Each structure stands twice: as structure tokens, then as C-alpha cells.
Amino acid sequence: xxxxxxxxxxxxxxxxxxxxxxxxxxxxxxxxxxxxxxxxxxxxxxxxxxxxxxxxxxxxxxxxxxxxxxxxxxxxxxxxxxxxxxxxxxxxxxxxxxxxxxxxxxxxxxxxxxxxxxxxxxxxxxxxxxxxxxxxxxxxxxxxxxxxxxxxxxxxxxxxxxxxxxxxxxxxxxxxxxxxxxxxxxxxxxxxxxxxxxxxxxxxxxxxxxxxxxxxxxxxxxxxxxxxxxxxxxxxxxxxxxxxxxxxxxxxxxxxxxxxxxxxxxxxxxxxxxxxxxxxxxxxxxxxxxxxxxxxxxxxxxxxxxxxxxxxxxxxxxxxxxxxxxxxxxxxxxxxxxxxxxxxxxxxxxxxxxxxxxxxxxxxxxxxxxxxxxxxxxxxxxxxxxxxxxxxxxxxxxxxxxxxxxxxxxxxxxxxxxxxxxxxxxxxxxxxxxxxxxxxxxxxxxxxxxxxxxxxxxxxxxxxxxxxxxxxxxxxxxxxxxxxxxxxxxxxxxxxxxxxxxxxxxxxxxxxxxxxxxxxxxxxxxxxxxxxxxxxxxxxxxxxxxxxxxxxxxxxxxxxxxxxxxxxxxxxxxxxxxxxxxxxxxxxxxxxxxxxxxxxxxxxxxxxxxxxxxxxxxxx
Numbered sequence: 001x002x003x004x005x006x007x008x009x010x011x012x013x014x015x016x017x018x019x020x021x022x023x024x025x026x027x028x029x030x031x032x033x034x035x036x037x038x039x040x041x042x043x044x045x046x047x048x049x050x051x052x053x054x055x056x057x058x059x060x061x062x063x064x065x066x067x068x069x070x071x072x073x074x075x076x077x078x079x080x081x082x083x084x085x086x087x088x089x090x091x092x093x094x095x096x097x098x099x100x101x102x103x104x105x106x107x108x109x110x111x112x113x114x115x116x117x118x119x120x121x122x123x124x125x126x127x128x129x130x131x132x133x134x135x136x137x138x139x140x141x142x143x144x145x146x147x148x149x150x151x152x153x154x155x156x157x158x159x160x161x162x163x164x165x166x167x168x169x170x171x172x173x174x175x176x177x178x179x180x181x182x183x184x185x186x187x188x189x190x191x192x193x194x195x196x197x198x199x200x201x202x203x204x205x206x207x208x209x210x211x212x213x214x215x216x217x218x219x220x221x222x223x224x225x226x227x228x229x230x231x232x233x234x235x236x237x238x239x240x241x242x243x244x245x246x247x248x249x250x251x252x253x254x255x256x257x258x259x260x261x262x263x264x265x266x267x268x269x270x271x272x273x274x275x276x277x278x279x280x281x282x283x284x285x286x287x288x289x290x291x292x293x294x295x296x297x298x299x300x301x302x303x304x305x306x307x308x309x310x311x312x313x314x315x316x317x318x319x320x321x322x323x324x325x326x327x328x329x330x331x332x333x334x335x336x337x338x339x340x341x342x343x344x345x346x347x348x349x350x351x352x353x354x355x356x357x358x359x360x361x362x363x364x365x366x367x368x369x370x371x372x373x374x375x376x377x378x379x380x381x382x383x384x385x386x387x388x389x390x391x392x393x394x395x396x397x398x399x400x401x402x403x404x405x406x407x408x409x410x411x412x413x414x415x416x417x418x419x420x421x422x423x424x425x426x427x428x429x430x431x432x433x434x435x436x437x438x439x440x441x442x443x444x445x446x447x448x449x450x451x452x453x454x455x456x457x458x459x460x461x462x463x464x465x466x467x468x469x470x471x472x473x474x475x476x477x478x479x480x481x482x483x484x485x486x487x488x489x490x491x492x493x494x495x496x497x498x499x500x501x502x503x504x505x506x507x508x509x510x511x512x513x514x515x516x517x518x519x520x521x522x523x524x525x526x527x528x529x530x531x532x533x534x535x536x537x538x539x540x541x542x543x544x545x546x547x548x549x550x551x552x553x554x555x556x557x558x559x560x561x562x563x564x565x566x567x568x569x570x571x572x573x574x575x576x577x578x579x580x581x582x583x584x585x586x587x588x589x590x591x592x593x594x595x596x597x598x599x600x601x602x603x604x605x606x607x608x609x610x611x612x613x614x615x616x617x618x619x620x
Contacts (some may be wrong), residue, residue: 007608014601021594028582029591036214038580039076040206077213079229081576086220086227088572090302092565093221097307099558101169101357106551108161109361117365120154121544123147124372125523132516135498142493148376148439149485155369156480162317162362169312169358170266176305177253177269180222183215184237184250190215191234191245198233205233223287224302240287242271253287260347261315268314269305290314294355313359314352318479319367320471322531324348327471335468344471350532357554364530364547366480372540373440373478375522379515380497381438381447383466384422391416394455404451404463412451412465421448421464427512429495435464436497441486444475 021042031037109117127147131140190212197205212235216227219237226238230247237245244251255267259281269287276283288309294301320327327348328341336344353359388400391414395402402414414420421435428436435448448464455461470476489495500512526537530546538546 008605011601011605011608015598015605018594018598018601022591022598025590025594029584029588032582032584036210036217037582038206038210038213039582076580078576078579081572081579082213082227085569085572085576086217086225087302088565088568089217090220090222090224091296092562092569093304094301094307095558095561095565097304098311098357099555099562101307101311102551102555102558104165105162105357105361106548106555108158108165109548109551117154117158118544118548120147120151121368121541124151125541128376128519128523129516132519134511135496135513135515136511138493141496141498144439144496145485145489145493151372152369152440152483152485155365158365159362159480162358166264166266166312166316166358169308173267173269173305173308173312174255176222176308177255177267180219180239180305181252183219184245184252187212187215187219187235187237187245188250191247194233220303222303222305224300224306240289242274242287256284258314264315266312266314268309310355311357313356315359317353317356317359317362317364317366318348319363319370320344320348321350321353321363322367322529323370324350327469335470336472340472354531355554357551360531361547361551364543367528368540368543368547369480370478371528371543373483375525376519377438377440377447377478379518379522380427381436382422382426383419384425385416385419386414388416394461396454396456398456402453402463404453404465406449406451412449414451414453414463414465419466419468421466423464426501427497427515428499428501429497430499431492431495432499432501433495437486437488437495439486439489439496440478440483442475442478443482443484 024040024042028039124147127140127143131137131144134140190208194205194208194212197203197208216225216235216237219225223239225244226241227235229235232247234247235245236243236247239253242251244253251271251273253269254272254275256270257265258268261268268284271285271287274285288306289300290309292298292300294310300306324345328336328344353363391400391402392398400415404412404414406412412418423434426434426436428434435450438447441447445467448466451463451465452460453463467476469478474482498511498515500510523541524539526539526542528539528543529535529537530543530550534546
């Protein structure tokens with residue numbers, strides 16, 4: 001040995017390092033149930049050796065050691081398992097959130113004051129069937145009004161509940177983005193603290209590393225992330241492929257309301273450091289690309305925030321998304337010009353709500369309502385379009401248009417595309433007045449405007465011009481919030497147009513019994529599709545069944561995926577816990593081992609002390 005007391009150095013190193021190992025083991029045992037705690041492992045190494053005799057050819061180096069030291073207290077983690085866990089955790093949270101949303105929407109549809117929404121559709125059809133048997137019966141008429149009002153109110157109730165749910169989702173998105181920013185800020189602070197503590201190479205910031213890893217695990221449930229530690233202990237986190245936390249700073253995620261979402265308050269997450277608000281909408285860089293199909297293949301089905309954005313949609317779902325082609329396909333753009341047609345086509349692009357559970361369901365139920373309203377109103381108060389021949393026969397100048405004016409002096413140009421009341425074939429109520437009363441009315445827009453013109457014989461003629469729906473004037477739309485049951489009919493149900501007009505042999509004021517067959521034909525007509533990909537048209541009742549079926553299929557898919565992902569997460573986490581988790585049995589075994597090593601080192605020092613004392617005493 002280097003000197004007479006070298007053995008004491010050896011014994012002391014064993015004593016000190018056994019004590020340190022006991023401390024580490026005790027710390028592991030104390031944190032056996034601490035969430036996020038990663039077990040620490042003691043690694044020993046030899047201290048430096050002292051050469052006693054220079055070797056000669058054919059002989060070994062003669063050395064004596066100075067004991068043992070703790071080379072490192074390892075932070076037991078597997079980066080590959082961490083990566084797998086975080087990816088699968090994000091995917092599990094995505095499908096779990098989607099399934100929760102679908103389940104909630106199903107509950108809204110199936111439970112309104114204890115009754116299914118479908119019952120209101122079936123009840124309305126039953127009421128019209130009874131009405132068709134005897135349209136003049138006041139009981140049947142009142143039943144139609146009652147069930148129509150109930151159908152309208154329940155549709156409004158469902159739509160409002162879905163809107164409230166969208167707002168709840170919106171608030172949840174806001175809360176989660178706030179939490180994401182808190183996590184990013186804290187990870188950045190921990191990065192700085194870890195660098196400070198570990199800069200001298202003598203200490204590992206175990207507690208801070210555990211906290212940071214737990215935060216990254218939590219973050220993985222919200223967004224698609226990548227986390228990688230560099231050579232100086234800084235973890236660089238990317239969110240959706242963009243730097244979120246790096247060596248110098250963290251990039252805060254902002255929230256904004258898009259121009260197209262004004263009136264809803266729906267938030268869209270964006271990158272503040274990559275955006276320029278001065279450039280308007282085009283100047284923003286969104287965190288999520290919502291234009292791509294959601295698929296595991298594209299690795300974009302990750303994170304609960306994206307699931308919530310996807311389920312909520314960018315706006316409220318309206319019937320126009322399903323009726324877009326009918327709205328804008330009118331020849332010559334009537335009632336829209338080419339610019340308006342393109343604007344509407346962009347605004348009501350179905351892809352904006354496709355598979356967005358809440359918004360798509362809103363569009364479906366309002367489309368059903370709109371189709372029922374149009375069909376029933378058009379039967380009770382029919383429209384027609386004059387032919388060129390009819391116009392030429394009555395127009396003052398014999399041309400293909402008629403110039404008419406209303407009571408306020410406004411001019412109307414009647415063409416072969418102008419819808420007017422079909423006076424010859426329409427029924428009237430008991431009051432015999434024209435135009436007859438429609439069942440569903442727009443609150444701020446009459447069904448017809450009465451106009452007059454002078455015909456070719458100089459006689460003043462009257463037309464009733466239908467006020468068409470125009471997306472640029474919400475007052476003209478048969479739309480929730482703008483429609484109600486005709487108050488005149490509610491006051492006096494006999495005004496319901498069920499009587500033939502007097503003046504001809506077959507229209508002598510009798511009840512029009514053909515109304516029943518017309519209503520049945522309209523109700524059973526298979527003309528509705530639930531989306532652009534639907535190849536099988538259906539009637540009103542079947543349409544609602546399709547809404548429920550689609551939700552059920554989506555819910556089953558999301559549930560299955562959620563269960564599969566949850567099992568995968570549990571499996572990966574189990575493997576991870578075998579690496580990072582604390583086993584009380586293993587730690588107790590280590591405790592006994594290090595306690596024995598401590599005792600052995602203590603006895604070793606005692607023996608060396610006695611030997612030294614004997615040698616010293618013998619020399620005196």
C-alpha cells in the first residue's frame with residue numbers, strides 16, 4: 001500500500017459508499033408510491049490504483065487499490081419505452097375524447113324531457129296521416145299545429161343543447177391550451193435549473209428530472225409531441241413538428257377566433273412566434289392542420305385537444321352544408337350572382353363539418369327540419385313558374401318578362417324563373433283569402449309579396465311573388481331562430497288552406513281530399529341524403545335513423561380504438577414501470593446488501609485499527 005494507513009482509506013471508502021447506497025435505497029423505498037418517481041440505481045467503480053513494483057518482462061504489474069467509489073447514481077429510464085408510451089398515450093386520449101363526444105351527442109338526441117327526438121318526428125307524421133283522412137276536421141288540424149310546434153321546439157332544443165356542448169368543448173380547449181403553456185413554461189424553467197445543478201458534473205438533478213419527465217408524459221396526452229434530451233441535459237420538445245421548448249425559450253400557443261367563426265367564439269390554437277396578425281387570417285400559423293384526413297397512417301390521430309377541435313367543428317352546423325348545391329345551382333345565379341355562388345360554395349364546403357360529430361349532427365337535424373318545412377308548406381301553399389308563352393300572352397309588350405310593382409312602388413321583373421303562388425291550384429282557408437296561410441312562417445318575412453301589372457288588354461292583374469330564401473338575408477331563411485308556427489293559424493285553425501276555391505266544377509269549396517295523398521307522397525319520398533358520400537336516398541323518418549346509425553357506428557369505432565389504445569398504453573407503461581418503477585422487495589434486498597457491506601467495512605476498519613495499535617505498541 002502507499003503508506004501504513006492506506007488500509008484505512010480502503011475501509012473508509014467502503015463505509016462511506018455503503019452509507020450512501022443505503023441512503024439511495026431508503027429514498028427509493030420512501031417514494032415507492034410517489035407518482036412520477038423514477039428509481040435511482042447506485043453504480044460503483046474502483047478508485048485509482050498505486051503501482052508498487054515496476055513490471056519486468058513476463059511479470060504482471062503489482063498494484064494496490066484505494067478502495068471503491070460511487071461513480072454515478074443512475075436515473076433508470078428507457079428512452080424508447082418513453083417514446084412509445086407518449087405516442088400511444090396521445091393516441092389513446094384522441095380516441096377516448098372522440099368516443100366521449102359521440103356518446104354525449106347520442107344522449108342529447110335520445111333524451112329530451114324524457115323522450116327521444118325521434119318520437120317528435122314520428123308524432124308529426126302520425127298527425128299528418130290523421131289530417132289527410134279529413135283535412136277539415138278541426139281536431140286533426142289542431143293536432144297538426146300542435147305536433148308541428150312540438151317538432152320545431154324539440155329541434156330547437158336539440159340544436160341549442162349541441163351549441164351549449166360546443167361551447168363547453170371550446171372552454172375545455174381553452175383550459176387545456178392554458179395547461180399546455182404552463183407545462184411548456186415549467187419544462188423550460190427545469191431545463192435551466194438542471195443545467196445549473198449538473199454543470200459541475202458532481203450532481204444529478206434527480207427530482208427535477210422526474211418532474212420534467214412527468215410533465216412531458218402529461219403533455220403527450222394533449223398534443224402530438226417529440227421530446228429529446230441534448231448533451232447538456234436540456235429537453236427539446238416539439239409540438240406538431242414545431243419547436244415548443246428548446247435551449248433558449250418556450251413558444252407560447254395562442255388562441256384566436258377566426259373571421260369565419262365570429263359569433264360562435266370558437267377558438268383556434270396558433271403559434272404566436274410564427275404569426276403576423278397585421279396580415280389578417282393569412283398571417284396566422286395554426287398549430288393543427290385540420291385539412292388532412294385523420295388517420296394512424298398519417299400519425300395525426302394524437303392528442304385530446306385535436307380530438308376536441310375535430311369534434312366541435314369550426315362553426316355551428318347548418319342545413320346549408322347539406323343543401324349547398326341546391327342553394328347555389330340556380331341557373332344564371334338566381335337569386336345569387338356568380339361571386340355570391342362561389343362565396344357560398346366556399347362557406348358551406350361540406351368537408352368543413354365532415355366527421356365533426358357535433359357540427360355534423362347539427363347540420364343533419366336542421367336539414368331534416370328544413371326539408372319538412374319546405375315540403376309541407378309547398379303542399380299547402382304551392383308555387384309555380386310561368387312559362388315564356390304564358391308571360392308573352394299577358395305581358396303588355398308581348399315580351400318574355402313582366403314588369404310589376406308592389407304597394408310600396410318597388411319594381412319586380414317577372415321571368416320564367418320567378419316563383420309565384422299557383423293561384424289556380426292552391427286551396428284556401430275558411431276565410432277564402434289569397435294568398436292562403438302557410439304552416440311554418442319566417443318571423444320577419446312574408447311568404448309572398450303582392451304585385452300588380454297591366455296586361456296586354458289594359459287590365460290590372462295581381463301576382464303573388466314568392467320571397468325566396470337568400471343566404472345573404474337571414475330574414476328570408478326558413479331557419480331555426482327565424483321560424484315559428486303561423487300565429488294566425490294558432491289563433492284560428494280554420495284558416496288552414498284545405499278547401500278548394502269556388503268558380504269551377506271541381507273546385508266548389510269542397511275539402512281537398514287529395515291533400516292526404518300529397519302529404520304521404522312527400523313524406524315517403526326518398527330524396528334526402530345524409531352527406532355527399534351517401535348513395536342511398538331516404539325519406540324523413542329513415543333520415544333520422546341514418547343520423548343515429550352513423551353516430552352509433554362512429555361511437556363503436558372510437559370505443560374500439562379507445563379500448564385498444566388504452567390496452568396498448570397499459571402494456572407499454574407496464575414495461576416502463578419495470579425499468580423506472582420501485583420494487584419494494586428489490587429495494588429491501590439492496591438494503592440488506594448495503595447494510596451488510598456497511599457492517600463489513602466497519603469490522604474491517606476495527607481490525608485494521610487493532611493491528612495498527614498492536615504494531616505501534618510493539619515498537620514502543
